[in-house]
Amino acid sequence: GRRFPRPERTRIITVANQKGGVGKTTSTVNLAAGLAQSGLNVLVIDNDPQGNASTALGVDHRAGTPSVYDVLVNDTPMRDVVQRCPNVESLWCVPATIDLSGAEIELVSLVSRETRLRRALDTFLAEREAAGEERFDYVFVDCPPSLGLLTVNAFVTGREVLIPIQCEYYALEGLSQLLKSISMIQSHLNQELHLATILLTMYDGRTNLAQQVAAEVREHFPEQTLLTAIPRSVRVSEAPSYGQTVMTYDPNSTGALAYLEAAREIAERGTTATQEQRQDA
Numbered sequence: 069g070r071r072f073p074r075p076e077r078t079r080i081i082t083v084a085n086q087k088g089g090v091g092k093t094t095s096t097v098n099l100a101a102g103l104a105q106s107g108l109n110v111l112v113i114d115n116d117p118q119g120n121a122s123t124a125l126g127v128d129h130r131a132g133t134p135s136v137y138d139v140l141v142n143d144t145p146m147r148d149v150v151q152r153c154p155n156v157e158s159l160w161c162v163p164a165t166i167d168l169s170g171a172e173i174e175l176v177s178l179v180s181r182e183t184r185l186r187r188a189l190d191t192f193l194a195e196r197e198a199a200g201e202e203r204f205d206y207v208f209v210d211c212p213p214s215l216g217l218l219t220v221n222a223f224v225t226g227r228e229v230l231i232p233i234q235c236e237y238y239a240l241e242g243l244s245q246l247l248k249s250i251s252m253i254q255s256h257l258n259q260e261l262h263l264a265t266i267l268l269t270m271y272d273g274r275t276n277l278a279q280q281v282a283a284e285v286r287e288h289f290p291e292q293t294l295l296t297a298i299p300r301s302v303r304v305s306e307a308p309s310y311g312q313t314v315m316t317y318d319p320n321s322t323g324a325l326a327y328l329e330a331a332r333e334i335a336e337r338g339t340t341a342t343q344e345q346r347q348d349a
């Protein structure tokens with residue numbers, strides 16, 4: 069297959085939008101699979117009690133399975149809960165189980181409640197490096213549809229935020245609140261956090277509405293919005309019921325090809341930015 073450039077250091081991408089059903093999980097798993105299929109090592113952290121990313125990646129996440137809940141609440145090392153995804157080489161997942169639905173409340177009374185995921189990931193990455201294991205090129209964190217402590221943990225963990233925007237009515241509603249949240253985290257908990265990428269999802273170019281939404285998003289966020297928009301495609305929505313991403317379920321479908329292209333854009337943009345920074349220095 070095609071090879072994408074390998075980043076200088078692990079890129080940690082938090083996929084967030086407090087609206088449900090905009091394509092967070094679908095984008096997380098398909099971008100992750102696209103990068104993994106292109107020769108990179110990728111970890112997905114499912115940080116949503118729904119566990120939809122775990123389902124799509126085909127990893128065990130029945131109640132009681134060691135999961136991100138144990139990492140967040142019981143200080144279980146990430147190494148002990150991570151699973152290899154059965155359908156894609158070099159793709160790994162920290163699963164979420166229904167146990168996580170209690171975490172939002174349980175976290176409130178724990179020390180360093182905002183930084184638990186970050187610490188666990190940092191430790192895991194450092195242990196892997198010390199053991200001479202291959203570095204993860206990408207880590208994706210899939211968020212629940214809220215701005216609560218689970219999402220705060222994901223924002224503290226990531227450096228880049230990826231916001232999927234569904235090309236629908238009210239697409240931009242709530243976006244200013246999301247951006248405010250990101251800048252608050254940036255000032256208080258994670259200086260490196262920034263809005264890096266916007267991905268237009270469920271795009272139907274035949275409708276004026278979708279075109280208008282896309283144009284408006286590109287006008288507001290010209291740097292961040294990927295050129296590739298993800299089309300609405302039945303194959304994309306069918307894949308999870310087979311425990312798969314669309315990248316393996318139907319690799320030649322319009323949805324899979326679009327996600328691969330979006331993944332390539334992310335991989336190439338990141339590399340360019342790193343090179344420019346190095347030339348400036």
Ligand code: ADP
Binds near residue numbers: 093094120
């Ligand atoms: P979120 O994680 O933001 O709640 P999901 O990724 O779960 O959103 O997507 C919401 C629903 O839309 C799911 O049923 C998913 O299968 C479907 N969906 C997402 N992207 C597409 C697409 N490009 N084409 C068709 N259906 C899609």
Ligand code: MG
Binds near residue numbers: 093094211212
């Ligand atoms: Mg989701």
